[in-house]
Amino acid sequence: xxxxxxxxxxxxxxxxxxxxxxxxxxxxxxxxxxxxxxxxxxxxxxxxxxxxxxxxxxxxxxxxxxxxxxxxxxxxxxxxxxxxxxxxxxxxxxxxxxxxxxxxxxxxxxxxxxxxxxxxxxxxxxxxxxxxxxxxxxxxxxxxxxxxxxxxxxxxxxxxxxxxxxxxxxxxxxxxxxxxxxxxxxxxxxxxxxxxxxxxxxxxxxxxxxxxxxxxxxxxxxxxxxxxxxxxxxxxxxxxxxxxxxxxxxxxxxxxxxxxxxxxxxxxxxxxxxxxxxxxxxxxxxxxxxxxxxxxxxxxxxxxxxxxxxxxxxxxxxxxxxxxxxxxxxxxxxxxxxxxxxxxxxxxxxxxxxxxxxxxxxxxxxxxxxxxxxxxxxxxxxxxxxxxxxxxxxxxxxxxxxxxxxxxxxxxxxxxxxxxxxxxxxxxxxxxxxxxxxxxxxxxxxxxxxxxxxxxxxxxxxxxxxxxxxxxxxxxxxxxxxxxxxxxxxxxxxxxxxxxx
Amino acid sequence: xxxxxxxxxxxxxxxxxxxxxxxxxxxxxxxxxxxxxxxxxxxxxxxxxxxxxxxxxxxxxxxxxxxxxxxxxxxxxxxxxxxxxxxxxxxxxxxxxxxxxxxxxxxxxxxxxxxxxxxxxxxxxxxxxxxxxxxxxxxxxxxxxxxxxxxxxxxxxxxxxxxxxxxxxxxxxxxxxxxxxxxxxxxxxxxxxxxxxxxxxxxxxxxxxxxxxxxxxxxxxxxxxxxxxxxxxxxxxxxxxxxxxxxxxxxxxxxxxxxxxxxxxxxxxxxxxxxxxxxxxxxxxxxxxxxxxxxxxxxxxxxxxxxxxxxxxxxxxxxxxxxxxxxxxxxxxxxxxxxxxxxxxxxxxxxxxxxxxxxxxxxxxxxxxxxxxxxxxxxxxxxxxxxxxxxxxxxxxxxxxxxxxxxxxxxxxxxxxxxxxxxxxxxxxxxxxxxxxxxxxxxxxxxxxxxxxxxxxxxxxxxxxxxxxxxxxxxxxxxxx
Numbered sequence: 001x002x003x004x005x006x007x008x009x010x011x012x013x014x015x016x017x018x019x020x021x022x023x024x025x026x027x028x029x030x031x032x033x034x035x036x037x038x039x040x041x042x043x044x045x046x047x048x049x050x051x052x053x054x055x056x057x058x059x060x061x062x063x064x065x066x067x068x069x070x071x072x073x074x075x076x077x078x079x080x081x082x083x084x085x086x087x088x089x090x091x092x093x094x095x096x097x098x099x100x101x102x103x104x105x106x107x108x109x110x111x112x113x114x115x116x117x118x119x120x121x122x123x124x125x126x127x128x129x130x131x132x133x134x135x136x137x138x139x140x141x142x143x144x145x146x147x148x149x150x151x152x153x154x155x156x157x158x159x160x161x162x163x164x165x166x167x168x169x170x171x172x173x174x175x176x177x178x179x180x181x182x183x184x185x186x187x188x189x190x191x192x193x194x195x196x197x198x199x200x201x202x203x204x205x206x207x208x209x210x211x212x213x214x215x216x217x218x219x220x221x222x223x224x225x226x227x228x229x230x231x232x233x234x235x236x237x238x239x240x241x242x243x244x245x246x247x248x249x250x251x252x253x254x255x256x257x258x259x260x261x262x263x264x265x266x267x268x269x270x271x272x273x274x275x276x277x278x279x280x281x282x283x284x285x286x287x288x289x290x291x292x293x294x295x296x297x298x299x300x301x302x303x304x305x306x307x308x309x310x311x312x313x314x315x316x317x318x319x320x321x322x323x324x325x326x327x328x329x330x331x332x333x334x335x336x337x338x339x340x341x342x343x344x345x346x347x348x349x350x351x352x353x354x355x356x357x358x359x360x361x362x363x364x365x366x367x368x369x370x371x372x373x374x375x376x377x378x379x380x381x382x383x384x385x386x387x388x389x390x391x392x393x394x395x396x397x398x399x400x401x402x403x404x405x406x407x408x409x410x411x412x413x414x415x416x417x418x419x420x421x422x423x424x425x426x427x428x429x430x431x432x433x434x435x436x437x438x439x440x441x442x443x444x445x446x447x448x449x450x451x452x453x454x455x456x457x458x459x460x461x462x463x464x465x466x467x468x469x470x471x472x473x474x475x476x477x478x479x480x481x482x483x484x485x486x487x488x489x490x491x492x493x494x495x496x497x498x499x500x501x
Numbered sequence: 502x503x504x505x506x507x508x509x510x511x512x513x514x515x516x517x518x519x520x521x522x523x524x525x526x527x528x529x530x531x532x533x534x535x536x537x538x539x540x541x542x543x544x545x546x547x548x549x550x551x552x553x554x555x556x557x558x559x560x561x562x563x564x565x566x567x568x569x570x571x572x573x574x575x576x577x578x579x580x581x582x583x584x585x586x587x588x589x590x591x592x593x594x595x596x597x598x599x600x601x602x603x604x605x606x607x608x609x610x611x612x613x614x615x616x617x618x619x620x621x622x623x624x625x626x627x628x629x630x631x632x633x634x635x636x637x638x639x640x641x642x643x644x645x646x647x648x649x650x651x652x653x654x655x656x657x658x659x660x661x662x663x664x665x666x667x668x669x670x671x672x673x674x675x676x677x678x679x680x681x682x683x684x685x686x687x688x689x690x691x692x693x694x695x696x697x698x699x700x701x702x703x704x705x706x707x708x709x710x711x712x713x714x715x716x717x718x719x720x721x722x723x724x725x726x727x728x729x730x731x732x733x734x735x736x737x738x739x740x741x742x743x744x745x746x747x748x749x750x751x752x753x754x755x756x757x758x759x760x761x762x763x764x765x766x767x768x769x770x771x772x773x774x775x776x777x778x779x780x781x782x783x784x785x786x787x788x789x790x791x792x793x794x795x796x797x798x799x800x801x802x803x804x805x806x807x808x809x810x811x812x813x814x815x816x817x818x819x820x821x822x823x824x825x826x827x828x829x830x831x832x833x834x835x836x837x838x839x840x841x842x843x844x845x846x847x848x849x850x851x852x853x854x855x856x857x858x859x860x861x862x863x864x865x866x867x868x869x870x871x872x873x874x875x876x877x878x879x880x881x882x883x884x885x886x887x888x889x890x891x892x893x894x895x896x897x898x899x900x901x902x903x904x905x906x907x908x909x910x911x912x913x914x915x916x917x918x919x920x921x922x923x924x925x926x927x928x929x930x931x932x933x934x935x936x937x938x939x940x941x942x943x944x945x946x947x948x949x950x951x952x953x954x955x956x957x958x959x960x961x962x963x964x965x966x967x968x969x970x971x972x973x974x975x976x977x978x979x980x981x982x
Contacts, residue, residue, distance in 0.1 A: 333544040
């Protein structure tokens with residue numbers, strides 16, 4: 001029973017809850033038990049409040065009972081489902097640390113818009129999930145608290161920055177989770193942990209209540225065990241928010257129905273394979289798995305053709321200018337004056353800044369603040385920031401040009417499966433290159449998804465590591481993107497394999 | 502060699518909006534510390550700014566009133582610097598695309614006498630942009646406290662071209678600007694509340710030179726008089742330095758209005774690199790033609806235009822207009838009352854002398870005044886008709902001001918009606934003339950004082966309650982050939 005519950009999808013669990021075969025308290029109890037059992041090894045969570053989660057579950061069961069009594073249909077689309085939250089998404093009354101010493105003791109007094117929407121949909125906001133400090137990194141090794149372990153091989157990283165979210169879903173510690181993706185921080189850990197990870201189009205989901213890393217790139221999205229679950233969560237969290245001017249005034253479609261309609265229509269998708277994404281640095285096993293997935297699509301009757309994204313080689317450079325520039329400004333508020341870490345040795349205002357920030361931020365955060373400060377400096381702005389913005393426009397144009405011929409673009413999510421902890425910590429550039437396939441999507445503001453598409457050969461410490469397939473969609477056409485991903489998912493069983501940490 | 506001053510002013514004006522620039526919490530002054538805050542004002546993790554449309558409306562209105570070119574798009578930039586009164590450690594501002602460019606402020610310089618209009622000039626503007634105000638630091642014994650109530654208040658920066666030539670012009674510029682802002686409902690411009698703040702850039706150069714000298718920025722000019730005095734002092738200081746063979750250092754100086762002296766705050770070497778870049782949290786907002794047209798339709802007549810119109814349309818003297826015009830509501834009061842009774846001069850006199858005196862001594866604002874234009878117009882009419890005498894009218898005014906009763910009611914209640922009516926007066930005058938043919942002959946013979954011989958009998962007939970001026974007029978009329 002418990003094993004079944006912790007690996008079930010939202011749709012399976014919602015069915016059981018609707019039919020009265022399961023209560024939310026039972027489900028939450030199983031998830032808490034699982035978390036207590038494995039999180040000492042996986043370390044996906046920064047903190048969790050089991051009692052609070054059970055209280056939310058009880059309240060959900062009561063709502064369900066009342067709805068039934070009133071003859072109404074089931075409550076929200078996530079009624080009674082435990083959803084984990086990356087520790088950069090604000091939940092009123094809960095810690096909000098960004099896995100940083102700077103916010104180690106900070107408790108947020110308000111709900112993020114996505115949190116409010118999750119609650120309104122009946123979800124149980126479950127725990128605070130680990131990440132690279134301030135979402136800067138690709139392995140969670142930059143967390144100030146601990147490194148999360150890959151549930152498929154505890155010696156390896158779960159990816160990042162939303163490594164805690166990916167690992168929690170993979171290890172059965174949450175039915176689904178929210179992460180944030182600035183340059184691949186949802187898709188890459190989803191790939192490395194063998195789960196579904198969706199980054200929506202920029203502007204699709206409100207960022208209000210998300211600790212900003214790079215405002216023009218950040219986007220919240222779901223981790224789930226199926227594309228259908230990702231669609232369900234997206235449907236709940238998407239939509240215009242008057243508190244976020246960058247959220248878009250566009251109706252939120254019924255994603256699950258749209259996907260079902262597209263599946264029924266038997267539409268043959270045209271898929272583009274960008275030659276620039278299959279070059280040097282791509283692990284042969286990943287290349288083979290992605291190639292097999294492409295063949296699978298051919299088998300489905302899809303038309304596959306090569307496309308070109310010629311500015312891809314500039315993406316990482318442009319990204320590290322834009323993202324660091326924005327972060328240098330976004331993180332200026334963490335100064336020890338109003339909240340957060342304040343150095344005990346500070347003697348005056350300047351001292352508060354220097355010492356609090358020196359003590360409160362880790363090396364990678366400092367590196368990016370310094371880099372971002374530099375590229376915005378007088379005399380360098382035009383050469384770096386302005387230039388990077390132009391490159392960004394060209395990268396977006398590359399994609400839009402390709403979409404004149406194809407419905408979606410298929411690539412590897414990450415050049416390699418999960419790497420061993422410590423492998424890249426001494427080489428920031430090697431770490432940055434891990435996001436080479438995901439960064440362009442953020443620069444172009446597009447939706448992207450990573451779904452399981454195979455496993456590496458078993459090796460010492462694991463029975464094979466998950467490999468992710470990235471599918472990149474057109475702006476605000478998440479329904480098509482999810483339908484394309486779902487078509488593959490429906491023909492394969494990778495998502496049915498579970499990690500046993 | 503003689504020197505002339507070149508002055509440019511940077512004026513910060515807080516916009517009068519219900520909520521702050523980028524969040525819905527109220528904007529205001531005089532509230533308990535840190536009560537006008539929310540997660541956005543305090544820059545808590547995860548918060549985002551959302552633009553206040555009312556603030557954009559007001560800066561567009563200011564731009565239209567000042568004849569600026571309005572940008573088609575409102576674009577936001579971040580100005581990055583660390584200071585404890587700045588919660589985000591960046592200020593959302595407008596860098597390369599200010600909302601308003603160009604424009605000018607009409608000013609009036611002091612005239613040769615108080616009752617003669619002075620020369621008018623136009624001071625050209627460089628730009629106006631919108632930004633957010635910062636909090637307030639209160640330095641105490643070994644500690645500093647921060648009040649974030651002011652943080653995030655919409656703030657407009659109005660930059661003039663360096664075309665102001667004297668402290669008097671600067672004074673006139675600020676006075677005119679303030680009046681326009683108040684007229685437009687853009688700001689209350691109360692300098693004591695920090696709603697209008699001014700920094701001055703001052704340099705001097707030999708008369709005839711077209712090059713600019715080294716400029717000094719003068720800060721903390723806390724009242725319009727301090728602006729004038731501070732600038733005058735700085736011009737004297739720079740002139741003395743140069744005449745002494747010295748050089749002016751580019752620096753920022755702090756003016757102390759109490760002592761009338763300034764001291765150096767910082768030199769140019771400490772200039773900031775603000776690392777401006779477009780704020781990725783705020784989308785540019787299009788300022789469409791329809792939007793501008795709607796705001797233009799709500800723009801009031803400019804104060805100096807109104808003054809010229811009042812002079813021409815109502816034929817009232819300059820001294821009256823210079824009291825009535827700067828206060829938009831007072832001008833409206835005047836025009837309403839003049840329209841009702843058709844006697845602008847009398848209305849103007851009542852407002853400037855009696856109404857302002859009563860408002861002042863009772864510390865009442867015009868908006869709270871029980872005396873309305875209808876009251877003043879009614880009173881003027883009663884006096885003109887001779888229903889009451891001038892002395893009684895003063896009493897009626899004070900009563901109206903206290904009770905709010907209309908003048909007829911006050912006259913009836915207090916029995917102030919002149920016991921004479923005009924028919925009686927006419928008859929008494931005719932009788933007095935008929936009874937004294939000798940004096941008639943004297944008067945017609947050119948003896949002006951003979952008129953007094955009739956006045957006694959008339960006043961006796963009226964039991965002393967006839968208006969002497971009116972008696973005089975009536976007698977002259979009846980005696981006229």
